[in-house]
Amino acid sequence: MPDTSLRLLRRLETGPRGLTDTEAAARLAEHGENTPAAAPPALSWPRRSVRALRDPFTSVLLTLGLVSAFVASWGTASVILALVAVSCALRAAGERRADRSLAALRGLVTGTATVLRRTGRADEPRAREVPVADLVPGDIVRLGPGDLVPADVRLLRARGLTVRQDTLTGESAPVAKEAAEVPGESAESHLCFQGSQVVSGSAGAVVVATGARTRFGAAQRVPVQRGPSAFDRSVHGISWVLVRFMLLTPPLVLMASAAVHGRVLQTLPFAVAVAVGLTPEMLPVIVTTCLARGASRLADAHRVVVRRLPALHDLGAVDVLCLDKTGTLTQDRPVLAAALGPDGRDDPEVLRWAAVAAWWGLTLSELPAPDALDEALLTAAGPVGEEYDGVAALPFDPAHRLAGAVVTGALGRHVLITKGAAETVLEQCDLTEGERERLLGLATRHAESGLRVLAVATAELPARTRPYGARDARDLTFRGLLTFRDDLAPGAADALRTLTGLGVEVRVLTGDHPATAVRACRDLGLTVGEVRTGSAPEAAGTPGTVTVVARCTAEDKARVVAGLRAAGLTVGFLGDGVNDVPAMLAADVGVAPRGAVDVARESADVVLGEKDLGALGHAVLAGRHSSANIASYLRVTLSSNLGNVFAMLAAGLLLPFLPMLPAQVLAQNLCFDASQLAFADDRPDPEALRRPTRLRPPAFLRFLTGFGLLNAVADLATFGVLTLAPRGGAGLSDEALFHSAWFTENLLAQALAMLLLRSGRRIAGGRPGPVGWASAVLAGAGLLLPATPLGAVLGLTALPADRYLLLAAVLVPYALALIVARVRHDRRQP
Numbered sequence: 005m006p007d008t009s010l011r012l013l014r015r016l017e018t019g020p021r022g023l024t025d026t027e028a029a030a031r032l033a034e035h036g037e038n039t040p041a042a043a044p045p046a047l048s049w050p051r052r053s054v055r056a057l058r059d060p061f062t063s064v065l066l067t068l069g070l071v072s073a074f075v076a077s078w079g080t081a082s083v084i085l086a087l088v089a090v091s092c093a094l095r096a097a098g099e100r101r102a103d104r105s106l107a108a109l110r111g112l113v114t115g116t117a118t119v120l121r122r123t124g125r126a127d128e129p130r131a132r133e134v135p136v137a138d139l140v141p142g143d144i145v146r147l148g149p150g151d152l153v154p155a156d157v158r159l160l161r162a163r164g165l166t167v168r169q170d171t172l173t174g175e176s177a178p179v180a181k182e183a184a185e186v187p188g189e190s191a192e193s194h195l196c197f198q199g200s201q202v203v204s205g206s207a208g209a210v211v212v213a214t215g216a217r218t219r220f221g222a223a224q225r226v227p228v229q230r231g232p233s234a235f236d237r238s239v240h241g242i243s244w245v246l247v248r249f250m251l252l253t254p255p256l257v258l259m260a261s262a263a264v265h266g267r268v269l270q271t272l273p274f275a276v277a278v279a280v281g282l283t284p285e286m287l288p289v290i291v292t293t294c295l296a297r298g299a300s301r302l303a304d305a306h307r308v309v310v311r312r313l314p315a316l317h318d319l320g321a322v323d324v325l326c327l328d329k330t331g332t333l334t335q336d337r338p339v340l341a342a343a344l345g346p347d348g349r350d351d352p353e354v355l356r357w358a359a360v361a362a363w364w365g366l367t368l369s370e371l372p373a374p375d376a377l378d379e380a381l382l383t384a385a386g387p388v389g390e391e392y393d394g395v396a397a398l399p400f401d402p403a404h405r406l407a408g409a410v411v412t413g414a415l416g417r418h419v420l421i422t423k424g425a426a427e428t429v430l431e432q433c434d435l436t437e438g439e440r441e442r443l444l445g446l447a448t449r450h451a452e453s454g455l456r457v458l459a460v461a462t463a464e465l466p467a468r469t470r471p472y473g474a475r476d477a478r479d480l481t482f483r484g485l486l487t488f489r490d491d492l493a494p495g496a497a498d499a500l501r502t503l504t505g506l507g508v509e510v511r512v513l514t515g516d517h518p519a520t521a522v523r524a525c526r527d528l529g530l531t532v533g534e535v536r537t538g539s540a541p542e543a544a545g546t547p548g549t550v551t552v553v554a555r556c557t558a559e560d561k562a563r564v565v566a567g568l569r570a571a572g573l574t575v576g577f578l579g580d581g582v583n584d585v586p587a588m589l590a591a592d593v594g595v596a597p598r599g600a601v602d603v604a605r606e607s608a609d610v611v612l613g614e615k616d617l618g619a620l621g622h623a624v625l626a627g628r629h630s631s632a633n634i635a636s637y638l639r640v641t642l643s644s645n646l647g648n649v650f651a652m653l654a655a656g657l658l659l660p661f662l663p664m665l666p667a668q669v670l671a672q673n674l675c676f677d678a679s680q681l682a683f684a685d686d687r688p689d690p691e692a693l694r695r696p697t698r699l700r701p702p703a704f705l706r707f708l709t710g711f712g713l714l715n716a717v718a719d720l721a722t723f724g725v726l727t728l729a730p731r732g733g734a735g736l737s738d739e740a741l742f743h744s745a746w747f748t749e750n751l752l753a754q755a756l757a758m759l760l761l762r763s764g765r766r767i768a769g770g771r772p773g774p775v776g777w778a779s780a781v782l783a784g785a786g787l788l789l790p791a792t793p794l795g796a797v798l799g800l801t802a803l804p805a806d807r808y809l810l811l812a813a814v815l816v817p818y819a820l821a822l823i824v825a826r827v828r829h830d831r832r833q834p
């Protein structure tokens with residue numbers, strides 16, 4: 005039979021007054037830390053390396069290595085294995101570094117829990133904020149809106165509590181919870197699980213399990229599955245197209261060779277080497293390094309924490325940024341402006357009623373702190389509420405935008421007080437239609453001047469013991485309106501101007517009154533376009549204007565975001581409240597300021613250091629910076645590799661010997677890979693950062709085929725001039741000469757591509773930067789390696805001077821063609 009709460013408290017050797025500090029310390033030593041569910045355990049080196057093997061490019065390389073070993077081409081197989089080992093080690097090291105700094109950064113934003121603890125047995129318990137990791141079984145915790153349930157708990161008291169527990173069940177709708185004394189055998193409505201989010205209401209609860217023993221811990225921390233983000237769609241999309249292409253290459257080379265020369269087995273190592281050459285095996289390394297560098301620069305310079313690395317790419321790709329208003333565009337430090345009676349004149353009674361409701365709502369819910377509007381009410385009203393006895397709290401209902409309390413009035417009767425959004429409160433009042441319209445108009449007029457507006461109403465009811473609920477708020481007497489000034493967030497106007505200057509369209513999704521939101525936008529210098537209320541995924545938006553969707557519930561915000569994503573846009577969401585969480589999770593990238601409620605901060609991919617929106621512009625730029633470098637790498641490496649494959653195929657068909665030995669193809673590939681690591685440190689031209697940087701697979705593949713063909717033409721031209729050139733001198737085999745010249749040409753052409761194809765780089769001028777130096781080293785290797793002993797091991801030979809002239813005759817026009825094609829390509833870009 006399930007425990008009553010008393011039996012459970014006894015079993016856990018605790019009580020409603022909480023544990024003492026000594027007891028808590030002893031239990032912490034016994035049970036270990038209550039590690040937050042969001043922090044995955046650190047991976048060991050071997051596991052990390054095995055995980056790196058799961059990457060599609062590595063799998064392709066391994067398959068090609070196995071094929072080589074199968075035909076006893078041990079040289080090729082060993083080089084491939086070395087490539088796999090190097091790329092896995094680099095990737096594992098890069099990821100380890102990235103994970104470490106991410107863990108350190110995450111540490112800056114981990115949450116706390118409100119717990120009742122006593123210094124000694126005889127002392128009074130005090131509510132304290134302790135790190136979530138310090139919670140132990142038996143602790144008594146308090147939960148309020150916006151809290152993340154810090155451990156598995158059983159409710160001892162609950163008022164209007166609803167929680168979202170999609171981390172466990174995948175079900176995103178809030179679920180009601182209550183403190184049943186003797187719960188049914190299978191019912192779990194008296195339990196809340198670690199990682200669940202408190203949407204509304206309040207509760208006191210006892211911790212029953214922490215750390216790995218929580219339900220979430222036992223479920224092995226399977227995170228909520230989010231739909232594919234912009235990063236997944238772009239980088240993974242491109243990767244898979246290439247993997248298919250690479251797998252097609254060896255059979256194509258083999259079939260061609262079999263048809264023309266009748267050799268299959270001899271050509272296999274070469275075919276494999278060509279496919280290896282096409283593999284951008286450094287892609288995962290470059291992606292991780294680019295993103296990790298960007299994230300750590302952002303943290304150092306702007307105190308922005310990127311909690312999920314790919315989110316940095318997504319931030320750079322954001323086309324539309326949706327923001328909430330309160331606490332993001334405004335300070336969320338409301339100050340009472342006026343208390344107005346139904347006739348629109350000053351009436352202090354309205355403030356008194358609202359403050360009584362706020363005071364008793366807060367006291368009976370045992371919330372650690374009032375929300376911003378209630379705090380403003382209590383500050384303005386001074387000491388109030390003690391003259392009544394509190395009967396019930398009506399916690400904030402986010403769907404109807406109401407909160408209230410029931411107190412005892414004259415002659416022991418009960419008075420129900422509600423305060424909230426004017427349209428809902430007026431709906432509950434006993435008014436004629438005309439009067440309701442007039443009062444709504446009054447509320448709108450105040451909202452139009454940028455004020456936040458609350459309506460207040462009361463009802464006198466016979467005393468009763470039955471609990472109060474939303475259904476009791478009927479036929480109320482309208483008391484009046486309260487207006488609040490909430491100043492704009494400092495720096496918000498500049499930040500929004502920066503964002504629009506960066507080509508990011510802004511939308512404001514708020515729970516507040518449309519007129520208040522519109523006025524805030526105008527005061528921030530934004531031009532307001534469409535204004536809607538509720539769910540409006542179809543809100544089209546006029547270019548250059550801000551669409552405002554007001555009176556949004558949390559679900560409405562998520563629907564608008566999902567609608568924008570379904571229209572093919574990359575969407576970011578910035579918010580700080582519990583009503584922003586579903587939209588954050590629905591967006592490609594969710595952003596929260598550090599002062600946001602726990603659940604918002606924990607759901608965000610990016611956390612801003614301060615309530616300073618200015619950092620957001622820097623974060624978007626950092627995302628674009630990283631993506632531009634990844635794009636540069638992809639453009640250069642793939643167009644060169646693609647060109648090489650075309651040329652190798654053609655040369656393989658026409659030449660009586662292999663156009664390059666497998667070892668030479670692989671050595672050349674190693675040189676390419678090493679030089680391309682420089683892209684992680686490149687500084688793209690500011691021009692490349694002006695628009696959202698999204699790696700769109702179709703546009704990318706068009707670029708690749710265009711520039712790949714140009715590269716192939718250069719390679720084939722080299723092939724032509726080398727074939728037509730006079731024979732080599734004494735002792736020089738034609739084959740070795742051909743291989744060496746082509747090897748040199750390939751490395752020089754790759755160096756040119758590195759210089760001329762990187763993102764947004766002005767073609768001439770500017771400092772060389774890491775990529776400039778790396779391409780110089782690559783070109784140097786191309787020119788010098790054939791003449792070295794290592795070159796001899798690879799079957800290369802020093803080139804006579806006339807070959808360099810021949811190569812120059814090909815490469816100078818190639819460089820010019822690249823410049824012309826690049827300029828034309830850039831002009832065609834929007």
Ligand SMILES: Nc1ncnc2c1ncn2[C@@H]1O[C@H](COP(=O)(O)OP(=O)(O)OP(=O)(O)O)[C@@H](O)[C@H]1O
Nearest residue numbers: 328329330377378405406407423424425514515516
């Ligand atoms: N403490 C409160 N008591 C009564 N009503 C409230 C209280 N707090 C908010 N409201 C009402 O609920 C409405 C919506 O609040 P909600 O928290 O959903 O959004 P918001 O904070 O106004 O806006 P945003 O979504 O931009 O953060 C408010 O405009 C107000 O009318």
